[in-house]
Every structure is written in C-alpha cells, then in structure tokens.
Amino acid sequence: MKSLRGCLQDFINFIFPPSCPLCNARVETHGELCADCWTSFNWIDGAKCIHCGFPFASSFDMSPNMMCPTCAAGKCELDLIRSACVYDDASRAAMLPYKHAGHVQYARFMSRAMIWALRDTDIAPDIIMPVPLAPRRLFQRGYNQATLLARPIARAFGVKMDLDSVSRKYRENMGHKTSAQRAQNIHNVFTVRHPDKIQGKKILLVDDVMTTGATFNELHRVLVAAGAAAVYGVTFCRVAHTV
Ligand SMILES: [Zn+2]
Ligand SMILES: [Zn+2]
Numbered sequence: 001m002k003s004l005r006g007c008l009q010d011f012i013n014f015i016f017p018p019s020c021p022l023c024n025a026r027v028e029t030h031g032e033l034c035a036d037c038w039t040s041f042n043w044i045d046g047a048k049c050i051h052c053g054f055p056f057a058s059s060f061d062m063s064p065n066m067m068c069p070t071c072a073a074g075k076c077e078l079d080l081i082r083s084a085c086v087y088d089d090a091s092r093a094a095m096l097p098y099k100h101a102g103h104v105q106y107a108r109f110m111s112r113a114m115i116w117a118l119r120d121t122d123i124a125p126d127i128i129m130p131v132p133l134a135p136r137r138l139f140q141r142g143y144n145q146a147t148l149l150a151r152p153i154a155r156a157f158g159v160k161m162d163l164d165s166v167s168r169k170y171r172e173n174m175g176h177k178t179s180a181q182r183a184q185n186i187h188n189v190f191t192v193r194h195p196d197k198i199q200g201k202k203i204l205l206v207d208d209v210m211t212t213g214a215t216f217n218e219l220h221r222v223l224v225a226a227g228a229a230a231v232y233g234v235t236f237c238r239v240a241h242t243v
Contacts, residue, residue: 012030013030016030018030018031018032020032020033020034020037021033021103021105021106021108021109022034022037022094022106023036023037025037030108031105031108031109031112032108032109032112033109040090041085041090041091041113042085042086042088042090042091043084043085043113044082044083044084044085044086044117044238044240047066049066049067049068049071050064050065050066050067051067051068051071051076051080051081052068052070052071052076052078052080052081052213053080053081053082053083053117053238054068054070054071054238054240055086055240056068070213076213076217077216077217077220077221077231078205078213078216078217078220078231078232078233079123079230079231079232080121080123080232080233081210081213081216081232081233081234081235082114082117082118082121082233082234082235083114083117083210083234083235083236083237083238083240084110084113084114084116084117084235084236084237085113085236085237085238086237086238086239086240087209087211087237087238087239087240091209091236091237094106094110095208095209095236095237098110098145098208099141099145099208100141102142102143104143104145104148107145107148107149107151107152108152110149110208110236111148111149111150111151111152111153111236112152113236114149114153114206114234114235114236115152115153115156117234118234121232123202123204123230123232124157124202125157125159125202125203125204125230125232126159126201126202126203127159127160127161127162127197127198127201127202127203127204128150128153128154128157128159128160128161128162128203128204128206129150129161129162129163129165129166129203129204129205129206130144130146130147130149130150130161130163130205130206130207131146131205131206131207131215131216131219132144132163132166132167132168132190133146133168134168134169134170134171134189135167135170136170137170145208146206146207146208147161147163149206149207149208149236150206153204153206153234157204162197162203164193164194165192165193165194165195165197165198166190166191166192166193166219166222166223167190167191167193168189168190168191169188169189169190169191171185171186171189172185179212179214182211182212182214183212183214183217183218185214186214186215186218187218189218190218190219190222191222192222192223192225192226195226195227198223198226198227198228199226199227199228200227200228200229201228201229202228202229202230202231202232203223203228203230203231203232204232204233204234205219205220205231205232205233205234206233206234206235207233207234207235208235208236208237209235209236209237209238209239210233210235210237210238210239211238211239212239216231216233219231
C-alpha cells in the first residue's frame with residue numbers, strides 16, 4: 001500500500017504534472033530535466049584534472065592522476081574543485097535567466113548535477129559556504145544564486161550552510177576582463193567577520209560559475225588566514241578552454 005506521502009505526491013503530480021524546467025516537456029519527477037535538455041549540456045564526466053576538475057578534451061587514455069597545467073604549476077589555491085558542466089551556449093542559456101531573471105527553479109537540477117560532480121571525491125566538509133554577494137547586489141537581485149545551489153548540497157552532506165562568516169564589498173561588474181584584471185578587482189573584497197566559525201574547519205565553497213578561479217582563490221586566501229583547515233569549491237559550470 002502507498003504511504004500517505006506517496007499518495008500526496010501522486011495528487012500533486014496530477015494537479016501539477018512534472019515538467020522539464022527548461023522546455024516544459026513532461027518528465028517523471030519535479031525539477032528534473034528532459035532527455036533532450038540533459039544531453040544539450042556538456043557534462044564533465046570524462047577525463048579531468050584530479051585537482052581542479054578541468055575537463056580534458058581528448059578521450060585518449062590518461063593517467064587517473066593527471067593534472068592540468070594550472071594545477072601542475074601550483075597556481076590553483078583550493079584543495080579541490082569540481083564543476084558539473086562546461087560554460088557554453090547550453091549552460092549560458094540556463095545560467096542567464098537563473099541569475100538575472102528569477103528562474104530560481106533551475107537550482108534544483110543544477111545543485112543535483114553539482115552533487116553528482118563531487119561523486120569521485122572523498123571530501124568531508126564541515127561547512128558549506130555559498131560565495132557571498134555584496135548587500136547592494138543582493139538587494140538588486142533579490143536572491144543569492146549561490147545560496148540556492150548550496151542549500152541542497154548542505155543537505156546532501158548533512159552539514160550546515162554558513163551565510164554570515166564572510167562579507168563582501170560592492171565592486172563594479174567584472175565583465176570580460178582578463179584574468180589579471182579579475183584577480184585585481186576581487187582583491188580584498190571579502191572580510192571574515194567570524195573567524196571563530198572558520199578556525200579548523202573544512203569549507204566547501206559553492207558558486208554558479210567559475211571563470212578564472214579568481215573569486216575562489218581570493219576567498220581561499222582570507223579563509224586560510226582565518227584558520228580554515230581546507231577549502232574546496234564546486235560550481236555548476238566553468239569556463240574551460242581546451243588544453
Ligand atoms: Zn527540456
Ligand atoms: Zn587543474
């Protein structure tokens with residue numbers, strides 16, 4: 001016999017049939033993508049950098065411990081990074097309305113994909129921290145897109161989100177600046193307000209997109225200065241020019 005919860009779900013599905021959040025096609029479960037939309041994304045499920053998850057273009061046999069040139073040169077500060085997919089036309093088409101037009105319902109499939117992206121790691125974070133927004137930006141947008149992604153990830157790890165230990169100053173949008181300009185623009189933008197909550201903790205940073213890694217590197221710098229034991233990062237998509 002079906003549980004009360006199962007019956008209630010059937011009733012909800014009858015009234016509001018589950019549909020793909022991107023194209024409205026019928027799907028089995030609320031929040032999941034239809035097969036066509038799913039396959040339009042360039043998921044990072046092949047060979048990748050063991051450290052930062054950078055996808056390698058070719059499928060030829062590579063060592064499972066292969067590193068990308070950035071990590072091999074020691075320029076990736078975080079202890080580990082993973083992203084669910086590559087930033088391209090498909091992910092951009094989902095990301096823009098998610099971030100700028102209130103399509104917050106996308107957070108469900110995005111966060112699910114991010115949990116999937118972490119499956120080959122053995123990280124055990126104590127804290128899940130969405131990359132903070134400046135209060136002015138939060139006021140303009142009405143929500144922090146990273147917080148919506150972080151919530152289900154925190155639930156999956158069974159740990160708390162930290163929303164107030166780090167604050168962010170407002171700076172003009174970085175647009176299409178170079179890697180050096182982005183690093184300069186983000187420098188000293190974060191302040192650790194509660195070092196006692198950071199001290200000795202393993203922290204998983206959550207963001208929607210990773211461009212040059214400058215934001216993660218800067219957060220890593222202030223968190224380690226405040227005594228963090230480890231800093232990891234996960235994003236839905238990442239800019240990945242092929243190596
Ligand atoms: Zn669809
Ligand atoms: Zn790497």
